[in-house]
Amino acid sequence: FIPVEAPHPLTGLKDQCILGHEFSGEIVHLGNGVTGFAVGQAVAADACQHCGTCYYCRHGLYNICENLAFTGLMNNGAFAEYVNV
Numbered sequence: 859f860i861p862v863e864a865p866h867p868l869t870g871l872k873d874q875c876i877l878g879h880e881f882s883g884e885i886v887h888l889g890n891g892v893t894g895f896a897v898g899q900a901v902a903a904d905a906c907q908h909c910g911t912c913y914y915c916r917h918g919l920y921n922i923c924e925n926l927a928f929t930g931l932m933n934n935g936a937f938a939e940y941v942n943v
C-alpha cells in the first residue's frame with residue numbers, strides 16, 4: 859500500500875511511511891477551523907483520508923474514494939508520538 863513509484867495523489871507521500879493505521883489517542887492541538895473537538899479529548903481516529911471531490915465522495919461513499927489514502931499507509935501514522943488526522 860505504501861506508494862513507491864509516484865507520490866500518492868492525495869498525500870504526496872512516497873517511499874517512506876511511519877506505520878500505524880488503527881489507533882486512539884488524545885487531542886493535543888486543533889487546526890484552524892476545526893470544531894466539535896477539544897484539546898484533551900480522547901478520540902479514536904478514522905484512518906481514511908479522502909478527496910471530497912470525486913464521484914464517490916460526493917455521494918457519501920468516501921471509503922471507496924478515487925484518491926483514498928490511509929493514515930499509516932499512505933501518510934505517516936500512529937507509530938509516531940504525534941499524528942495529524
Ligand SMILES: [Zn+2]
Nearest residue numbers: 909912915923
Ligand atoms: Zn474522493
